[in-house]
Amino acid sequence: MKSIISFELYKIFRRPRTYIAFGAIAALIIVIQFGLKIDGKSYSDFLMKDINDTLTVDGNVLNGYLICYILLQLLLVHVPLLVALIAADMLSGEANLGTLRLLFSTPFTRTQWVLGKFIAASIYTIVLLIWLAFLALFVSMWVFGTDDLFLMKSNYVVLIEKNDVLWRYVGAFVFASFSLLTVTSLGFLMSSIANNSIGPIVGTMSAIVFFTILSTLNIPLFSIIKPYLFTTHMNNWKEFFDIQVNDNNEAITGSILNVAKIKTSLMVLSAHIVLFVSAAVLITKKKDILS
Amino acid sequence: MSVIQVNNVSKHFGSLKAVDGLSFEVQAGQVYGFLGQNGSGKSTTIRMLLSLIHPTSGSIEIFGHTIQSNRNKVLEEIGAIIERPDLYPYLSAKEHLQLFAKLRSKKITPATIEETLIKVGLQDRAKDKVQTFSLGMKQRLGIGIALLHNPSLIILDEPTNGLDPQGISDIRNLIQRLAKEEGKTILVSSHILSEIEQMASHILILHKGKKLAEGPIQTLLDPNKMIVHLKTTNDPQALQIILSGSFSNYLLKRQEGIYLSIPHFEIPLLNEFLVNAGVGLINVESKNSLEDYFLQLTSNTN
Numbered sequence: 001m002k003s004i005i006s007f008e009l010y011k012i013f014r015r016p017r018t019y020i021a022f023g024a025i026a027a028l029i030i031v032i033q034f035g036l037k038i039d040g041k042s043y044s045d046f047l048m049k050d051i052n053d054t055l056t057v058d059g060n061v062l063n064g065y066l067i068c069y070i071l072l073q074l075l076l077v078h079v080p081l082l083v084a085l086i087a088a089d090m091l092s093g094e095a096n097l098g099t100l101r102l103l104f105s106t107p108f109t110r111t112q113w114v115l116g117k118f119i120a121a122s123i124y125t126i127v128l129l130i131w132l133a134f135l136a137l138f139v140s141m142w143v144f145g146t147d148d149l150f151l152m153k154s155n156y157v158v159l160i161e162k163n164d165v166l167w168r169y170v171g172a173f174v175f176a177s178f179s180l181l182t183v184t185s186l187g188f189l190m191s192s193i194a195n196n197s198i199g200p201i202v203g204t205m206s207a208i209v210f211f212t213i214l215s216t217l218n219i220p221l222f223s224i225i226k227p228y229l230f231t232t233h234m235n236n237w238k239e240f241f242d243i244q245v246n247d248n249n250e251a252i253t254g255s256i257l258n259v260a261k262i263k264t265s266l267m268v269l270s271a272h273i274v275l276f277v278s279a280a281v282l283i284t285k286k287k288d289i290l291s
Numbered sequence: 292m293s294v295i296q297v298n299n300v301s302k303h304f305g306s307l308k309a310v311d312g313l314s315f316e317v318q319a320g321q322v323y324g325f326l327g328q329n330g331s332g333k334s335t336t337i338r339m340l341l342s343l344i345h346p347t348s349g350s351i352e353i354f355g356h357t358i359q360s361n362r363n364k365v366l367e368e369i370g371a372i373i374e375r376p377d378l379y380p381y382l383s384a385k386e387h388l389q390l391f392a393k394l395r396s397k398k399i400t401p402a403t404i405e406e407t408l409i410k411v412g413l414q415d416r417a418k419d420k421v422q423t424f425s426l427g428m429k430q431r432l433g434i435g436i437a438l439l440h441n442p443s444l445i446i447l448d449e450p451t452n453g454l455d456p457q458g459i460s461d462i463r464n465l466i467q468r469l470a471k472e473e474g475k476t477i478l479v480s481s482h483i484l485s486e487i488e489q490m491a492s493h494i495l496i497l498h499k500g501k502k503l504a505e506g507p508i509q510t511l512l513d514p515n516k517m518i519v520h521l522k523t524t525n526d527p528q529a530l531q532i533i534l535s536g537s538f539s540n541y542l543l544k545r546q547e548g549i550y551l552s553i554p555h556f557e558i559p560l561l562n563e564f565l566v567n568a569g570v571g572l573i574n575v576e577s578k579n580s581l582e583d584y585f586l587q588l589t590s591n592t593n
Binding site: 004007011101104107288 | 364374377390393
């Protein structure tokens with residue numbers, strides 16, 4: 001298995017396509033950081049316009065922690081599409097290229113190949129997420145400095161002390177890795193069905209868009225299935241930034257408002273990963289390699 | 292010792308019988324030629340040997356183990372190229388060999404990789420990306436990957452595809468050397484019959500998924516019989532004359548021309564017979580090659 005993983009990782013990181021995602025993330029983050037650095041005051045004034053009459057906020061509101069939160073809100077919706085570029089190509093791309101028969105005639109079982117390839121694609125996904133974390137969090141902290149994190153929710157505000165923020169980002173990125181690995185496994189499943197690269201990539205993207213729409217629609221009929229859709233849970237990394245308050249409405253440092261929600265989401269996402277990968281293994285095992 | 296034993300193997304794709312009740316045996320040290328037209332079931336059979344395709348029925352044993360239950364152990368001892376030499380365009384020849392070396396339990400040293408590059412004549416292009424390679428170079432690299440781990444059984448599906456005459460000759464010599472000097476068992480498929488004739492000691496002829504003939508080339512090609520192609524002053528009339536006489540038993544069914552499979556000592560009698568009937572003989576082209584044997588078998592089946 002170790003041989004397969006290193007074989008696959010070598011190929012992934014030698015392919016020019018791999019770096020599209022890294023380049024796209026870097027370009028987006030740098031553009032947003034540049035925009036907020038130049039015109040951040042107008043942006044923060046716009047954010048605070050509804051509460052300026054009732055609340056006085058001191059300090060560096062537009063600090064690195066808030067910038068990272070804004071970036072994650074924007075990017076974690078789109079990064080799955082970049083992940084699909086690689087994951088959905090892992091098996092079907094080989095079939096399309098004709099190299100699948102070369103791989104499957106080596107002394108490893110198809111299950112080993114599928115799992116090895118999935119682990120390699122997962123490592124790529126994690127590396128991409130680390131790249132995102134480095135640029136969105138650490139570069140933002142360096143460029144914009146750090147201070148308390150002030151978040152505007154739909155009908156309340158959250159103020160998290162400066163020294164209580166960083167671990168929440170660690171939690172959020174770990175959670176995001178589960179979300180992205182679910183996309184990786186979905187891409188993998190699509191990849192095991194097709195013999196060309198484009199179909200599974202488009203299929204994965206379409207499935208994400210389709211289920212995201214179902215997850216956000218407030219129609220009672222869909223409410224029954226919503227809790228079981230992976231797209232309902234993918235954005236629950238934000239739960240790390242909802243904090244408990246005491247009787248005096250003061251934030252409790254180190255607390256999370258709804259830990260159960262995070263746990264449930266992680267379980268649903270994990271179940272999807274297991275389901276998608278198992279299905280990919282079964283399909284690949286039964287398949288005749290005709291490409 | 293039997294290296295490959297195929298017992299009554301069939302493969303159906305829906306209603307299509309790609310391989311139909313095929314049985315054959317390859318002994319250690321043989322160069323076994325697999326002959327057949329395109330679509331005859333050669334590649335499907337080879338893919339079943341490599342467990343890329345699951346047989347609908349029948350069993351396959353390689354080195355005494357069933358491929359289904361001892362897949363990894365069996366594949367460890369096989370080197371194969373299947374049809375086209377499809378490789379990774381963004382990797383170099385050397386990178387391919389280095390990567391595939393990782394997939395083998397046998398220790399493959401950098402020196403072995405260099406030797407393999409020399410063996411397939413790619414030492415000067417070792418660092419070039421495969422996307423810059425010609426089809427022949429890709430084919431040679433594919434063979435290099437197949438030979439890298441020094442397998443006991445080598446399966447080569449159409450190994451001379453895309454090669455120039457020099458390349459074909461090199462591959463032929465390589466196959467013969469591997470068999471004679473290193474005692475490898477080689478199963479080689481091709482639709483280029485002259486190639487197989489020069490390389491193989493045994494052949495199997497497949498047609499529409501079924502075995503038409505199998506055995507040592509010398510046995511299959513009866514030295515007493517020759518295949519002749521007649522050119523006469525009046526071919527339609529000559530054909531009628533042959534059909535009406537005792538020579539009709541020797542007539543081969545062909546779409547064009549008059550072909551007979553005839554004992555060599557009867558050729559002067561045939562000539563005399565035709566001349567007496569008023570048909571002049573312009574040319575008698577005689578052959579005793581695998582190609583003619585193959586065409587004879589397949590045309591009779593058609």
